[in-house]
Amino acid sequence: MAYQQPLCKWRFHFGHPRVMVLILLYFFNIVAGQIRYSIPEEMKKGSLIGNVAQDLGLDLKRLRSGRARIVTGENLQYTELKTDKGILVVNERIDREQLCGDVTPCSFSFEIILETPMELHHITIEVLDVNDHPPVFKKSDIMLDISESANLGARFVLDSAEDPDVGVNGLQNYVLSSNDNFVLKQHVNPDGSKYAEMVLQKQLDRERAPHLSLKLIAVDGGNPQRSGTVNINIKVLDVNDNAPVFNQSMYKATVIENAVKGTHIVTVNATDADSGSNGYITYSISNVRSNIADLLSIDQVSGILSVSGPIDFEKDKKYELRIDAKDEGGLTDSSKVMIEVTDVNDNAPTISVMSFTSPVSEDSPPGTTIGIINVKDLDSGENGQVICRIQQDAPFKIKSNLRNYYTLITDTVLDREKVSEYNITVVATDAGTPPLSTKRTFYLKVS
Incomplete structure (x- = not known):
């Protein structure tokens, strides 16, 4: 799956035996850091991953007072933060093959968030194969x-x-x-x-x-x-004197994602100089990978390769397979087929609330942070580029922050006697054709 990267990111590096830490970034009153750990798959529950308090330079009292917690979104929480010790441990069995398939390197990420003041630390766990x-x-x-x-x-x-x-x-x-x-x-x-x-x-x-x-x-x-x-x-x-021969050693084709079952992709063709049953050719997909077997099928007589399952660009951007042509005498030939998958804008952006403060004091200065949101779009290219805005005319504005995070801040001094509460609607729109949007409304009270 692909998602939109942030508009900007600043990186600073220093060394450590097991971990790479980014120097804390102060931006809109938010402290940000990044750590990367490497662990083998199938570690037992409770196994130590790393000392995040030490690696981030945080005091254990700060972890407790800031109500430090892991934010994973919709992902399974493979890890647990022990705030009393400042360590990160394995919470669920991690199967590298189930998590990443044949993609390497294999990793997953999440954030550790603290409050008062706000801190956001990005953690990446690389899972090593056994x-x-x-x-x-x-x-x-x-x-x-x-x-x-x-x-x-x-x-x-x-x-x-x-x-x-x-x-x-x-x-x-x-x-x-x-x-x-x-x-x-x-x-x-x-x-x-x-x-x-x-x-x-x-x-x-x-x-x-x-x-x-x-x-x-x-x-x-x-x-x-x-x-x-x-x-x-x-x-x-x-x-049986002659084997089948394909008219091409390689076929190239394209298919659009979400193509309906039965959609024609390409027709392969082989000939056999023998006559009768020895010249009768049947086609089959050879040595197909498990993730392709349910998506593509071939007519054994006509050689027509077609869609038989859900084509998803976010899962596979191309397919490579071989087609066998076999005659009645058992002789074969094979040809490669390379299929490029074309992306369509079929995923709307998602908005996740990391933090939101209400009520807010009317004497708060302009630029006061009232919320942090995370915006993602699983599409790629322009289809995954997202712009965030506030729908209505209100004394607030939204700014790009860290990676795919945005900060909702006050734009002017608030006046409770004039307006004591607001419904702030944030709209996230991608750049696809047609564009897809998602809205999220926040209720804010002025005290």
């Missing part, structure tokens, strides 16, 4: 029908394994069991995922060996190393 998953094949068996007349050098793409771990803990290599007929070649997709294919190096002889049984092993690079295995069952067929 090797807690083995490579796994979707099926226990791969069934191949291969003609005994298949040419030397014929390629047979094999199902890929999936490993939700990342980096060295992820899938590193494939190994094919020892045999006389095939060697294994490994390839890397543009997105970094690996797949393997068998290459025929010695002619098959159906009369001598009508069936072959091999094993494909996927291994990761963790310590200890984990692996997964799939059986390859080969049925040797008679006489």
